Amino acid sequence: MKRREFLGVLSGAVTLPLTARAQQPAKSWRIAYLALLPGEDTSLAKPFLERLQELGYSEGRNITLLYRSADGRAERLPQLAAELVQARPEVLVTGFGTLAAKAAKGATGTIPVVFTMVGDPVGAGLVASLSRPGANVTGFSDLASExxxxxxxxxxxxxxxxxxxxxxxxxxxxxxxxxxxxxxxxxxxxxxxxxxxxxxxxxxxxxxxxxxxxxxxxxxxxxxxxxxxxxxxxxxxxxxxxxxxxxxxxxxxxxxxxxxxxxxDRPQTARRAADYVDRILKGAVPADLPVEQPTRFxxxxxxxxxxxxxxxxxxxxxxxxxxxxx
CATH class of the missing domain: 3.40.50.2300 (Response regulator)
Known part of the structure; x- marks a missing residue:
């Protein structure tokens, strides 16, 4: 999917106040999104982007969005992750599943990675623990004990x-x-x-x-x-x-x-991922951001x-x- 098509999902997003638009930040950020399944641009990525806009980020003003989808072909993920890393984004976000997150981690040990739906991030080797991820990767698990x-x-x-x-x-x-x-x-x-x-x-x-x-x-x-x-x-x-x-x-x-x-509640989790991206862009490091487990079902x-x-x-x-x- 081309980036312009991807950004079309924001057509119904919240419009920023004029005062917020008038504040032109000095830096423009690059945010990458790696998806395994087709259609994530309208399922997980849409609420993620809507929340980013609520936080004051918009395309063409202070962020550039890079989107790659494997369209269900897991073998394509490492190549797509490498392409996104070559674009030097400030944050790399991954969508549904462990495989996208593992491809992102395999592609970079320095760029912050935020995963949105991983069942067992510790067992998959993505983080050292839920409370202290320990490296450049953190995010959101989709499994709770109950x-x-x-x-x-x-x-x-x-x-x-x-x-x-x-x-x-x-x-x-x-x-x-x-x-x-x-x-x-x-x-x-x-x-x-x-x-x-x-x-x-x-x-x-x-x-x-x-x-x-x-x-x-x-x-x-x-x-x-x-x-x-x-x-x-x-x-x-x-x-x-x-x-x-x-x-x-x-x-x-x-x-x-x-x-x-x-x-x-997957849309809520995607919105929380946007909050993590915002914190990282403001100086937080993934190692200090605990992996969150779902609280809303x-x-x-x-x-x-x-x-x-x-x-x-x-x-x-x-x-x-x-x-x-x-």
């Missing part, structure tokens, strides 16, 4: 009793190991039986879901990563064919006719999908939803 337990509880509203729950994840993603550990801990506390299935490729995803169905699973939970997100249409189609209640970790699934998602339910699957959503669950798609 997250898995809450998702399991929500699914149990549709699958009452100690019926088998299937868990689908990509073991090649560092996030999966940590998320699975939390799910298993929550399940053990609830005496909830689990069966874990792996999905590294489309064939494995299909085979995993079929195996889950044959095992007698009464519900499905996904441990989402960029690959499973890209395979969401395949997952939703197979789950729907089996009339299997499922909960996902990203609202993208529900928007693609998945049943239910419980996820972090949203439950989204697709009532149309529920009706199509013949699943009745309890009124108590609908009442707690942040959004219901009808």
């Amino acid at each position: 997250f898995a337990a809450k998702r399991l509880q929500l699914l149990q509203n549709l699958v009452p009793g100690q019926k088998l729950i299937a868990v689908l994840g990509n073991p090649d993603t560092p996030f999966t190991a940590l998320a699975l550990q939390q799910v298993q801990t929550a399940a053990a506390a609830r005496r909830q039986p689990l069966a874990v299935f792996e999905g590294r490729t489309l064939d494995e995803v299909s085979a995993g879901i079929e195996a889950a169905i044959k095992s007698g699973a009464a519900g499905l939970m996904t441990l989402d990563d960029p690959f499973l997100l890209s395979a969401r249409e395949n997952i939703i189609k197979r789950v729907a064919a089996a009339r299997l209640p499922a909960i996902y970790g990203l609202r993208d699934y529900v928007e693609a006719n998945g049943l239910m998602s419980y996820s972090m 949203e439950l989204v339910i697709n009532l149309k999908t529920a009706k199509a699957l013949g699943i009745e959503i309890p009124a108590s669950l609908l009442a707690t939803a942040d959004e219901v798609i009808e």
Whole structure:
């Protein structure tokens, strides 16, 4: 995507007061953004840029924005990260997933890097610890300790009793190991039986879901990563064919006719990333900025999908939803 096209997402952004526009700073900053998935310019990057504008930054006045997207092809990330580093930005921001953040870290040990959605930044080797990142990289994790337990509880509203729950994840993603550990801990506390299935490729995803169905699973939970997100249409189609209640970790699934998602407030996280960029431009260093974990979550339910699957959503669950798609 060309930079001019990328900046078009700001058409609805907040307009700065005339007094703010009149103050012309002496320096113009370069901010780079590295995306793995297509469409991040309108999902994560848009609220990020809107928040930057609220903080007093605007294209052509005091910032230049550089955007690169791998369009879902992870193998392109190192090259794109290197291109952005060659442009010598003051800050390099990465979008969804661990792979973009790792590509950015691999490309530079000096330029500040702010990641926006990494499940296990310590396990992935991006930071030394959440409280003290220790180098040029910091950002925002999309996993909180109570997250898995809450998702399991929500699914149990549709699958009452100690019926088998299937868990689908990509073991090649560092996030999966940590998320699975939390799910298993929550399940053990609830005496909830689990069966874990792996999905590294489309064939494995299909085979995993079929195996889950044959095992007698009464519900499905996904441990989402960029690959499973890209395979969401395949997952939703197979789950729907089996009339299997499922909960996902990203609202993208529900928007693609998945049943239910419980996820972090991604626009809010993107806005917080802009706050970190602002602090770095004003002199803060990533090593002193702790990795933040999400504090705001949203439950989204697709009532149309529920009706199509013949699943009745309890009124108590609908009442707690942040959004219901009808």
